[in-house]
Amino acid sequence: MAETDSAAQAATSHAFEAEVDRLLDLVVHAVYSDRELFLRELVSNAADACEKLRFEARRNDALLKDDPDLRITILPDAGNGTLEISDNGIGMSREDLQQNLGTIARSGTRAFVEALHAGEEAKNLIGRFGIGFYSAFMVADRVEVLSRRAGEEQGHRWSSTGSGAFEIASADDAPSRGTRVILHLKENAREFAEEHRLEHVIRSHSGHVPIPIRLGKDGAFREITDGSALWLKPKSEISADDYADFYRHVGGQFDEPSITIHYSAEGRQAYHVLLFVPSERPFDLFDPERKGRVRLYVRRVFITDEADLLPSYLRFVRGLVDSDDLPLNISREMLQESPMLSQIKKGITNRVVSELKKRAEKEPEGYLKIWQTFGNVLKEGLYEDFERRGDLLELARFRTTKSGEDWRSLKEIVADFRENQSAIYYVTADSHAQAAASPQLEGFRARDIEVILLSDPVDHFWARMAPEFDGKPFRSITQGAADISNIPRAAAAEDGDEAPTSDVATLAALVKQTLGDVVGEVRPSDRLAESPVCLVAKEGALDRRLERMIRRQENNQIPGTAPDLELNPRHRLIRHLSAEAAKGGASERLADAAWLLWDEAAILEGEAPSDPAAFAARLTRLLLPSEPQG
Numbered sequence: 321m322a323e324t325d326s327a328a329q330a331a332t333s334h335a336f337e338a339e340v341d342r343l344l345d346l347v348v349h350a351v352y353s354d355r356e357l358f359l360r361e362l363v364s365n366a367a368d369a370c371e372k373l374r375f376e377a378r379r380n381d382a383l384l385k386d387d388p389d390l391r392i393t394i395l396p397d398a399g400n401g402t403l404e405i406s407d408n409g410i411g412m413s414r415e416d417l418q419q420n421l422g423t424i425a426r427s428g429t430r431a432f433v434e435a436l437h438a439g440e441e442a443k444n445l446i447g448r449f450g451i452g453f454y455s456a457f458m459v460a461d462r463v464e465v466l467s468r469r470a471g472e473e474q475g476h477r478w479s480s481t482g483s484g485a486f487e488i489a490s491a492d493d494a495p496s497r498g499t500r501v502i503l504h505l506k507e508n509a510r511e512f513a514e515e516h517r518l519e520h521v522i523r524s525h526s527g528h529v530p531i532p533i534r535l536g537k538d539g540a541f542r543e544i545t546d547g548s549a550l551w552l553k554p555k556s557e558i559s560a561d562d563y564a565d566f567y568r569h570v571g572g573q574f575d576e577p578s579i580t581i582h583y584s585a586e587g588r589q590a591y592h593v594l595l596f597v598p599s600e601r602p603f604d605l606f607d608p609e610r611k612g613r614v615r616l617y618v619r620r621v622f623i624t625d626e627a628d629l630l631p632s633y634l635r636f637v638r639g640l641v642d643s644d645d646l647p648l649n650i651s652r653e654m655l656q657e658s659p660m661l662s663q664i665k666k667g668i669t670n671r672v673v674s675e676l677k678k679r680a681e682k683e684p685e686g687y688l689k690i691w692q693t694f695g696n697v698l699k700e701g702l703y704e705d706f707e708r709r710g711d712l713l714e715l716a717r718f719r720t721t722k723s724g725e726d727w728r729s730l731k732e733i734v735a736d737f738r739e740n741q742s743a744i745y746y747v748t749a750d751s752h753a754q755a756a757a758s759p760q761l762e763g764f765r766a767r768d769i770e771v772i773l774l775s776d777p778v779d780h781f782w783a784r785m786a787p788e789f790d791g792k793p794f795r796s797i798t799q800g801a802a803d804i805s806n807i808p809r810a811a812a813a814e815d816g817d818e819a820p821t822s823d824v825a826t827l828a829a830l831v832k833q834t835l836g837d838v839v840g841e842v843r844p845s846d847r848l849a850e851s852p853v854c855l856v857a858k859e860g861a862l863d864r865r866l867e868r869m870i871r872r873q874e875n876n877q878i879p880g881t882a883p884d885l886e887l888n889p890r891h892r893l894i895r896h897l898s899a900e901a902a903k904g905g906a907s908e909r910l911a912d913a914a915w916l917l918w919d920e921a922a923i924l925e926g927e928a929p930s931d932p933a934a935f936a937a938r939l940t941r942l943l944l945p946s947e948p949q950g
């Protein structure tokens with residue numbers, strides 16, 4: 321047999337991947353008060369290994385063979401200062417050991433390393449991301465892993481002191497199936513060889529792992545947890561702590577769940593659901609893949625956490641679904657097509673959305689925290705899930721020109737509509753401050769019309785698809801003609817005089833003639849109060865800020881659309897220039913002024929003048945006292 325030849329027998333030494341080495345160096349030296357969490361990580365791995373075996377045994381029950389009862393065993397030895405965590409799960413081959421325990425395969429650990437690069441301190445991060453297997457080195461100065469992959473003849477020993485390298489050798493004392501992780505405890509971590517300490521840690525962090533855990537001493541074993549499925553127990557028997565503990569195991573999270581959703585569906589299909597909305601952002605929330613991690617079980621057998629049971633805008637939800645009806649031998653490919661699974665997806669998506677709505681109604685403050693944490697992910701649903709768009713709009717909370725530090729729902733915004741107001745107005749920008757400083761807001765403020773201030777990148781996308789809420793369309797205030805002239809101005813007394821309409825029309829025509837095709841239309845504005853000018857995207861064109869964002873992404877390869885320029889007839893400058901235009905017609909001075917108005921509007925948008933040299937020359941000409949005549 322190939323495995324028993326002398327090459328395979330030899331011990332080999334391998335360097336840790338550079339990132340692991342760096343990570344271990346930090347872990348070994350970290351003064352981290354919650355280091356007991358190493359046990360949860362190792363128990364979680366052992367449980368996963370048992371669940372993987374159960375999955376593979378669906379097709380090949382010989383794998384379970386003479387040892388069908390899956391279990392995790394914790395074996396302390398205070399005399400020798402060791403602690404062993406063993407399982408009779410899937411086990412690891414030589415290649416598995418080398419690959420899994422020498423590199424960074426795990427997304428949580430990768431996120432940890434990235435945050436370290438970003439300058440955060442290791443001890444603050446361990447609690448937030450977890451570092452999986454490598455956390456063993458918080459309490460051990462040497463770790464041995466003896467493992468035999470289910471169905472393979474040869475077992476192996478992996479060992480390391482956590483600095484630089486690890487060794488792998490063939491080992492006859494490996495378990496007949498599964499893995500033994502042996503920790504040689506550091507002097508200051510001997511407490512983890514004490515039975516009562518271990519029992520406490522297991523109960524408080526791993527009490528609901530769905531594989532039984534037993535604690536051994538002198539050849540005798542005591543069952544600490546029975547591995548029963550928490551999700552199948554009646555709610556009345558489960559405490560908040562039980563749920564939180566299970567959530568951390570199943571979700572790989574370290575916080576408290578903010579919503580727990582536990583129910584069984586009956587009827588056309590029977591399935592059991594235990595889902596959690598976290599209170600903190602999972603580290604992989606903005607992974608480009610945008611995948612969720614809800615686990616799928618079939619009759620208590622873990623099948624996969626890649627079944628995409630929820631739409632990607634709910635990817636922050638953690639937990640599991642256990643189906644009574646799906647066939648146990650379903651392949652991952654068949655899952656994609658399964659109508660039964662689509663029904664489950666629909667059912668649980670509706671349930672999560674309705675639980676969020678319930679929370680929003682019953683506990684608005686708690687809900688607001690959830691929105692602040694996950695709102696920018698939920699908003700992706702506004703353009704991805706048309707069916708539930710109405711529900712998601714109800715869930716949305718916004719900062720507006722009237723909200724101050726508070727957040728407003730669309731229902732509240734519509735309830736406070738001004739007389740004659742027919743649309744929900746919004747402005748998008750790269751930041752909240754920039755949105756709030758938009759000159760286009762002035763006319764809306766003067767009329768006391770509330771405008772939603774949007775500054776998440778995702779806002780540019782959903783808002784422009786112009787959905788409606790409660791029959792009211794959404795309108796960007798930086799786009800199209802403003803239809804607010806029939807809403808009375810609240811601060812009419814403070815307004816200056818308006819330039820005569822015909823004078824403004826003359827000025828507008830002159831500006832258009834001077835600027836030519838760079839500008840769309842030039843017209844008097846309703847939306848301004850303090851600023852003399854502003855730019856507005858054409859109706860039907862892209863919103864200006866979205867266009868700018870897309871142009872930046874495409875390296876300005878796509879042509880922009882010429883925006884309209886609006887003039888504020890109440891502004892002294894426009895009054896003055898209108899009068900001058902009406903009196904004298906075109907002049908070099910008015911041509912300079914036309915271009916400067918255009919540049920001023922761009923500057924108000926946070927853009928640079930299109931031709932800085934020409935801008936500077938015109939400004940200089942205007943600032944110089946006029947040359948004496950004759």
Ligand SMILES: Nc1ncnc2c1ncn2[C@@H]1O[C@H](COP(=O)(O)OP(=O)(O)OP(=O)(O)O)[C@@H](O)[C@H]1O
Binds near residue numbers: 410411425451452499
């Ligand atoms: N007891 C074990 N039995 C079998 N394989 C194991 C065991 N412990 C660890 N492994 C393997 O080592 C890999 C790395 O483990 P580690 O704890 O670092 O991350 P992880 O468990 O994959 O992370 P995550 O919790 O994100 O799934 C595991 O994915 C698994 O393949």
